[in-house]
Amino acid sequence: MSNNQQDTDIKEFKKTFYNKHNVEVYVFTPDEEKYILSLSDLTTVAHKAFVENNPQYNWIESMSSRVRYREFQVYYQSMCHLAYISGHNKTNIGKSINKNHASVINAIKMVENAFFCKDREMIDAYKQILKEIIQHVGTIPENIKRKINSQPNADLVWDEKQNSITTI
Numbered sequence: 001m002s003n004n005q006q007d008t009d010i011k012e013f014k015k016t017f018y019n020k021h022n023v024e025v026y027v028f029t030p031d032e033e034k035y036i037l038s039l040s041d042l043t044t045v046a047h048k049a050f051v052e053n054n055p056q057y058n059w060i061e062s063m064s065s066r067v068r069y070r071e072f073q074v075y076y077q078s079m080c081h082l083a084y085i086s087g088h089n090k091t092n093i094g095k096s097i098n099k100n101h102a103s104v105i106n107a108i109k110m111v112e113n114a115f116f117c118k119d120r121e122m123i124d125a126y127k128q129i130l131k132e133i134i135q136h137v138g139t140i141p142e143n144i145k146r147k148i149n150s151q152p153n154a155d156l157v158w159d160e161k162q163n164s165i166t167t168i
Contacts, residue, residue: 036087037133039096046079049125049132064097074114074125080107082129 018024043063051058054071063076076097083093090101090108114122 039083039088039093042079042083042086042133043096045132046075046082046129049128050075052132053125053128062097064099070121074122075129077107077110077114078122078126078129080104081111081126082133084108 014024047060047063050063050072051060057067057069057072060067060072063079065072067073080093080097083096084090084104090104094101094104111122111126
């Protein structure tokens with residue numbers, strides 16, 4: 001099947017699904033594997049979601065902190081699960097948070113068990129991380145906010161000089 005035909009089929013499927021269920025569907029093809037969220041971005045987003053929802057723990061600096069509070073553990077475990085289902089291997093996930101792969105395996109199992117038992121705290125943490133990813137990592141232009149810098153750029157003259165030198 002050509003990529004053109006595949007794209008057409010995907011668009012048709014998405015349109016049909018939306019019309020029938022009123023739910024937007026996102027389809028990722030094997031060509032899009034390079035768009036996996038990096039581990040550093042994922043840990044940053046998970047930490048941000050944790051601190052926003054648990055301001056009493058704002059002294060915890062990152063997801064690699066050695067903390068055993070349940071409120072922190074559910075975010076750490078959810079982050080590991082999200083990284084694993086995104087395509088990262090367990091060893092690399094562990095290295096990114098200064099833990100070994102066995103800790104990551106345990107975290108993934110804890111999330112799966114919590115989902116099975118419908119653990120509200122774990123589900124809420126997972127949703128908060130996903131919400132944070134959609135709001136701050138997504139590529140939707142409405143989510144991109146730029147800070148207006150009213151200060152003049154001193155390097156503008158230097159940049160114009162460099163451009164005139166390279167065009168000669």
